[in-house]
Amino acid sequence: MEVLQDLAKTNILKIQNYSILSYHSLTNLARGPRYGQDTLDQMDIIGVGSLPIVLLSGFFIGAVMVLQTGAQFIRFGQASLTGDIVSLALVRELGPSITGLLVAGRCASGIASELGSMQVTEQVDAMRAMGTDPSRKLVTPRVLATLITLPLLTTISVFVGLLGGMVASVLSLRINATTFWERAIKILEFSDIMQGFMKTVVFAFIIATVGCYQGLNVRGGTQGVGRATTQAVVVASVLIIVSDTFLTKIALYLADKLF
């Protein structure tokens, strides 16, 4: 019983600390000092650095979507619907979630290992000892950079995914490229784009805050840094998938009520 109580206390404390870190990461934006250059550096690392994997995976996800769905539509003689389905799936679901998971794998781990290394070598303490708030200097720039770059990366991923889908549909299903592209764009409504955008913003926040939390709470030297890095990817990925379900439900409800 005591073990369970300790476990519950530890986890509640973790949630409390994570919530405080997340809260401060946003409220820091309202008051100085602000670290513009650090934010730009992080945008370069997170955004530009993630571009190659996002482009590559986006293209092939679009293509494989067409191959999978096209085969079914052909059976019913509705191959032209492929563009509609691929477009909706990419904008609403696959674009945000796949990009989110890829960036979580690359950046949540990167943030956790960087901050974790700083933590175990007392660089974070040194920063505090010199009168700098690590939450402002380390957390907020990373959160802001991810919030700005992930929606951009997702937009690029969706666009490249549609290109990949178009190439696959032309080569494999013999659908006219213009037809595919026109249907893919025409089917989209404002609510679809908003749904995708809302998800990317939440996913970006999860990736950055989980990475920062795991990094700043490293215990146990270099082994702890390794553990924190793995934990950051696992927790961020699971949170992305779980929150995706709820966000989809919320987005569908709002689309129904508002649009």
Added chain:
Amino acid sequence: MSLSTTATPTFPAVGQAAIEFNNVRLGFSEGEILRGVTFSAQERETLVLLGETGTGKTLLLKLASGLLRPDSGRVRVIGKDISGIPESELLGIRREIGFVFQEGALFDSLTVGENVAYRLHEDGVDPDEIEPRVSEVLRFVELAHTFDSLPSDLSGGMRRRVSIARALITRPPIVLYDSPTAGLDPITSQTIISLILRLRDVYGVTSLLATHRLQDGFALANFHFDPRSKKVRRDSSPESSRAAPTRFLVLRAGKIYFEGSPDDLMKSPDPYLQRFLI
């Protein structure tokens, strides 16, 4: 070698302790480490914290800089009780304290010059003013040639000296040293101690120095830096001791086991203290 900066140290009022611990307790999940620690360091005084590994020397330094908060008791720095104040207020107080970490804790992605200039950048000092000040401080620690080097290119002793330079760039009235000679060879250790002596005797800083090397404490007590000859020389005269007093605190089992002058420590018949003297 001189060092002049525009920053003026904020010393406490005369007769007021620069650092004061009052019945401070601190524990972690593995148990209570500090069990009611009480002591004070007067202005310009050097307190040498001696103790075995795990007795809480580093914790005392972190409490003095507000990096940790006591579970109970009070910590006063420059007349301010820092035990329960919010982090935002602590950030300001920490600017009055220089902290030299055990392994240097230099920012490994920044050059030596950028590391030393860090606090000045944070304070929004005019960029034209920063470089000369950094160069001057680096000359003080005799590492002017490392300005553009990365910390990974430096030896352990050089990293500690850069850490000292970083701590003194804003001329803080209090400097905390966490085992500054740990793991260094005797000659490099001597260089570090000479630097601490110069800092004390030229600028009159109040220091807490955590160490497990008794010889570091005796060097601080028995040697002084002469600004005229610019040399460190043996001088244990009462005048020198009054100008820059050095006391020893020995930690044991979470409490102050011994507090006194180097002479008191030398003459103590206590078997535990004798173990440090062997």
